[in-house]
Amino acid sequence: DALSNKIAAGEVVERPASIVKELVENAIDANSSQILVEIEEGGLSSIRIVDNGTGIEPNELELAFSRHATSKIKTDRDLFTIRTLGFRGEALPSIASVSRVNMQTSTGSAGMQVELEGGKIVHKQPSEARKGTTIVVTDLFYNTPARLKYLKTVLTEAGHVSEVMNRMALAYPHIRFHYVSDGKTVLKTAGNGDLRQVIAQVYGRKTAEKMVPITGSSLDYELSGYIAKPELTRANRQYMSIFINGRYIRNFKLAKAIQQGFHTKLPIGRFPIAVLKLEMDPTLIDVNVHPAKLEVRLSKEEALSEMIAESIKKALSEETL
Numbered sequence: 468d469a470l471s472n473k474i475a476a477g478e479v480v481e482r483p484a485s486i487v488k489e490l491v492e493n494a495i496d497a498n499s500s501q502i503l504v505e506i507e508e509g510g511l512s513s514i515r516i517v518d519n520g521t522g523i524e525p526n527e528l529e530l531a532f533s534r535h536a537t538s539k540i541k542t543d544r545d546l547f548t549i550r551t552l553g554f555r556g557e558a559l560p561s562i563a564s565v566s567r568v569n570m571q572t573s574t575g576s577a578g579m580q581v582e583l584e585g586g587k588i589v590h591k592q593p594s595e596a597r598k599g600t601t602i603v604v605t606d607l608f609y610n611t612p613a614r615l616k617y618l619k620t621v622l623t624e625a626g627h628v629s630e631v632m633n634r635m636a637l638a639y640p641h642i643r644f645h646y647v648s649d650g651k652t653v654l655k656t657a658g659n660g661d662l663r664q665v666i667a668q669v670y671g672r673k674t675a676e677k678m679v680p681i682t683g684s685s686l687d688y689e690l691s692g693y694i695a696k697p698e699l700t701r702a703n704r705q706y707m708s709i710f711i712n713g714r715y716i717r718n719f720k721l722a723k724a725i726q727q728g729f730h731t732k733l734p735i736g737r738f739p740i741a742v743l744k745l746e747m748d749p750t751l752i753d754v755n756v757h758p759a760k761l762e763v764r765l766s767k768e769e770a771l772s773e774m775i776a777e778s779i780k781k782a783l784s785e786e787t788l
């Protein structure tokens with residue numbers, strides 16, 4: 468119902484950046500190869516996302532906006548083998564409950580368009596049949612003044628959206644992202660799968676040139692990515708990005724493991740720049756801890772930490788040979 472959607476919204480859609488994250492995740496889950504994200508005023512006045520993914524069947528569009536309706540999980544067992552970024556079926560109803568939403572979608576044949584206000588469909592009509600989905604979210608938090616008050620300046624919110632877009636681009640070098648804020652292109656990736664090239668776009672060419680490829684594996688984990696040579700350190704932890712099965716995550720132990728890999732080469736109070744991708748059997752990771760899916764629980768964390776630290780040491784020592 469309307470109230471539980473609003474309560475869930477408090478957890479899932481904290482600010483414009485969390486909405487962008489959820490909607491881009493949906494576009495990725497729909498196998499898009501191109502994703503356009505346009506925001507106005509930090510996303511507070513408008514967020515527009517255009518993808519070229521599978522689209523939604525016209526007769527399933529209404530269902531997509533109802534609570535706990537997900538096309539991604541069919542059985543209890545699926546919950547433990549999550550491959551998609553979404554699975555709770557909460558994002559669309561939550562977003563719709565605190566904003567005005569217009570969604571146009573097509574699977575390639577007939578298209579459909581719906582308009583929602585306060586989570587309710589107020590208009591529905593057939594639309595063009597371009598395969599993919601366009602969603603426009605406007606007047607964010609117009610019916611939840613308390614949330615609106617808590618938000619910071621346009622600049623701060625736009626910064627959070629940029630962070631989300633950077634992570635998405637780093638996580639998916641095969642997807643062509645175009646991110647526009649107030650009419651200006653902030654990020655545009657080639658979608659050619661070249662991670663170093665995305666790093667250059669996100670952190671600058673000079674930094675990317677000082678990155679060293681890293682690989683590692685153990686029975687359960689596959690590691691790849693780039694780390695910056697020790698002379699390139701930063702004053703905060705934000706530059707250590709870890710992606711597990713395509714999902715940006717935060718994990719204290721794994722961040723520690725990265726630092727251990729740098730051993731004595733890190734000055735006190737300085738942190739590495741790292742972009743690490745981990746692939747593992749989904750049963751080893753529990754992403755169902757928090758609605759935002761940022762914190763995860765990992766099995767065999769010790770072994771994984773060790774593997775990460777060792778792989779970094781190895782990559783750095785090969786570099787100095």
Ligand code: ADP
Nearest residue numbers: 493497531537538553554555556557558559600
């Ligand atoms: P979840 O992603 O957890 O399944 P959402 O509320 O985010 O839940 O989305 C509900 C459903 O709507 C999805 O399961 C999917 O079937 C459909 N959907 C949402 N966005 C898109 C999109 N961009 N392209 C195709 N299908 C989508």
Ligand code: MG
Nearest residue numbers: 489493553558
């Ligand atoms: Mg989703």
